[in-house]
Amino acid sequence: MAIKKFAVAAYDDEEVLFPAVKKVRKSGYKIHDIYTPFAVHGLDEEMGLKGTDLHIAGFIYGLCGTSTAVGFISWIFTSDWPIIYGGKPHFALPAWIPITFELTVLFAAVGMTLTFCYLNQIMPGVKKHVFHPRQSDDLFVMAIELNNHTSEEEAIAFLKATGAKETSIQVAEASWWYGRWDKKEPYELQHAR
């Protein structure tokens, strides 16, 4: 939701990337994100990312599913439209367990999928700024957030010293948006400098 200034460095080897990440964190720069062509094991710990709480959300969605199923079925069969089936009592809990189970799983699965998409800012039709066209091909791209007090030249020189193959300064939308590429982000901004 905000236009920010980034110093972007592209590395061609994860062997170079790991020491670079360590140096960047040590010197106090704020890493916006790192884009890699494949999943790099151990990079999340190196970046200092915390473990996810997605499973707690999943547990809560599951509880919502359980209570929806039990509440809705028991309302139907005990007060709204009570019918005797096969000589069973109106409140026939064992017969409802399979449906309750299914609804628990459904709520947890759908809820967790949507939460996962939200946390990772991915969704059909949603756009995000691409820092380097080769970030999904063969380059490891690290974006560092700059502000008014950080010098562009110093940041570029620092990134070059860590072994970056290409560096650039980009002013871009930091988060996701819905719609066209040029709606929030003028085409020139994508490739500033």
Add this chain to the structure above:
Amino acid sequence: MNDRFEIPGRLKNTSLALIAIGVLALIGGIATLLMGHIDVDRARFWAVLLHDSVFFTLITTVSIFVQAAASLAQGGWIVAYRRVPEAIGANVWIFGTIAAVVMFLIVFTFKDANGINTIYEWVTPGKDKILLGKSAFLNKGMFVGFTLVIMGLWAFFGRKFRAMSIAQESAPKNDTKNYWKVFRLSGVFLFVYALSQMSTAPWLWIMSVQPHWYSTLFSWYTFASAFVSGMSLILLWVVYLKNHGNLKLVTIEHMHDLGKFMFAFSIFWTYLWFAQYMLIWYANIPDETVYFKLRQQGPYSVIFYANFIINFCMPILIIMSRPSKRNYFTLTFMAMFIIFGHWLDFFQMIMPGPLKEHWHINWYEIGIFMGFAGILIYAVSNTLTKSSLVPENNLLLKETVVHLS
């Protein structure tokens, strides 16, 4: 890395004390229950011995199953603590022998005042049409034959798997001959196990205490019960050995995976338990509901609900989250409760048949259980001292060291 286990004096004294309590309970049982002339007391004497010996046989046999499943899947993570299931599996023959002796004594010697065997009613079918109809399977010859074959095969494979693993230590480095031998025998054992524990054995030993009733799901349900308590037993040994300074290769990752097994198979047990319950509840056929009439609404309702709470509610609430599966205290706590809960589960499978409403959990039941626990601790700790606890020459040793759960 030589990782030898020496039995601490305290463990040895505890196990001997437990065995002494068991022997005292047995003598007390013989004096007061067996020698008395009340039929229910005599049935209680035998039923408790049957319950504990079968329970311990089944949960120790799970250790062989775990080894075989891991070998066949070529799973490396088990290697770090593989000596523990090996040691438990190598002692199946003790419990198998006790269980076979107890069951044969019940079949051949037990009769109440009217000449009816109230534990295995099919031994004396009289003119009962249902029992006569089942007599092609439920008869003394079948029972003795099946029991001897099953116990013999389990005892053989338990000792064989340990022997093969020990033999690997003196084999040349990276020799795969032994590895593929274990692989092949694992397949054979799983076949044997599927035809015994997962079908015939629980029918003969446990379900036939109520021979008029049957459930096709019963053996699976018994297997789930035995499997989850067998995994808990392995976990308790691993925790004990780690506290004692052994098993240095076992990390929190291995404990986490053992915890996953305990959690997942508690849910699996609940699934089978509920599947059996719901179908009988829904169909509402008197021949079938008689089983749950006695358990859920009758004198066993306390155990019926305690069984559900300990074996489903507690595991799902306590060891669902990741941090609690990586915590030694919650794992040990839950493992003990799971073993106790499934002991109760076996109790409510066996007791309602012979004892009806006259059940007890008293000095005799607890004493016999402690006696069996003492035998288990004594035998397994003795076996563990016989070799290094790290299978250094195992081909999958590297997999277990780098294992992440």
